[in-house]
Amino acid sequence: xxxxxxxxxxGGCLIIAAVVDRFVLRRRxxxxxxxxxxxxxxxxxxxxxTFRTKHILQNATVxxxxxxKQNPTTVINGKTRTLDFxxxxxxxxxxxxxxxxxxxxxxxxxxxxxxxxxxxxxLYKIFPLINQAKKEFILE
Numbered sequence: 001x002x003x004x005x006x007x008x009x010x011g012g013c014l015i016i017a018a019v020v021d022r023f024v025l026r027r028r029x030x031x032x033x034x035x036x037x038x039x040x041x042x043x044x045x046x047x048x049x050t051f052r053t054k055h056i057l058q059n060a061t062v063x064x065x066x067x068x069k070q071n072p073t074t075v076i077n078g079k080t081r082t083l084d085f086x087x088x089x090x091x092x093x094x095x096x097x098x099x100x101x102x103x104x105x106x107x108x109x110x111x112x113x114x115x116x117x118x119x120x121x122x123l124y125k126i127f128p129l130i131n132q133a134k135k136e137f138i139l140e
Contacts, residue, residue, distance in 0.1 A: 018121045018122070018123050019123065021118075021121050021123070022121060022123040022124060022127060023123075023127075026129060027054070027055055027118070028055060028057065028058075028060070028115040028116075028117060028118055028124055028129055029053075029054070029115065029129050029131070030051050030052070030053050030057065030060055030083070030113045030115050030129070030131055031051060031052045031053070031131065032049070032050075032051050032111065032113055032131045032132075032133050033050040033051055033052055033090070034048075034049070034050040035047060035048070035049050035050075035095075035109060035111055035133050035135050036048050036050075037137050038094065040099070042099075043098065043099060044096040044097060044098060044099060045066075045096070045097045045098075045099055045102050045139060046094050046095070046096055047064075047094070047095040047096075047097075047109060047137075048092055048093070048094055048095070049062070049064075049092065049093050049094075049095055049111055050090065050091070050092045051083075051086075051090070051091055051092075051093075051113065051131075052089065052090045052091070053083075053086060053088060053089070053091070054088065055088060056088060057083050057084055057086050057115065057117065058084065058117030058118070058119070059082070059084075059115070059116045059117030060082065060083040060084065060086075060113065060114065060115040060116070060117060061080055061081065061082050061083065061113070061114050062080070062081060062083055062093065062095075062111065062112070062113050063077075063078070063080040063111075063112050063114070064077075064078040064095050064109065064110060064111045064112070065077050065078065065109075065110045066078070066097055066102070066107050066108065066109050066110075067107065067108045067110070068103065068105060068106075068107055069105065069106040069107060069108055069136065070105055070106065076097055076098075076101050076102065078095055078096065078097060079096075083113070095109070095111065102139055103139075104139060104140050105138070105139065106136055106137070106138055106139075107136070107137050107138075107139050108134060108135070108136050108137075109133075109134070109135050109136075109137060110132070110133075110134050111132065111133045111134075112130060112131070112132045113130070113131045113132075114128050114129070114130050115128060115129040115130075115131075116128035116129070
């Protein structure tokens with residue numbers, strides 16, 4: 001069985017299209033717009049995260065941690081979850097931390113959104129799109 005030049009040309013075009021889609025167009029990109037402190041309730045410290053997406057998300061996750069600036073070894077992980085139920089356009093989510101674990105002081109919030117889903121382009125699985133934000137807050 002021989003591979004014809006038309007098959008090689010078609011395969012090459014598909015690879016170029018996948019590379020352009022992943023690295024230039026970045027279709028599954030999630031743009032992190034803002035991370036702000038929200039009103040706490042009796043059990044949780046709340047932060048609001050606002051993000052924008054141009055397409056329906058598949059396999060996009062948000063992970064977040066908060067770190068004590070005075071004692072950097074104190075790190076609290078938030079619950080990693082998917083963003084699959086987000087709509088096209090601007091969305092908002094709450095990031096919660098148990099108040100029992102947080103002492104008053106300056107804390108650094110790290111938020112990471114990773115988008116690795118595309119049914120037609122496997123390069124998103126190999127090279128996921130990552131958007132990160134880091135912001136300091138004074139918690140009481």
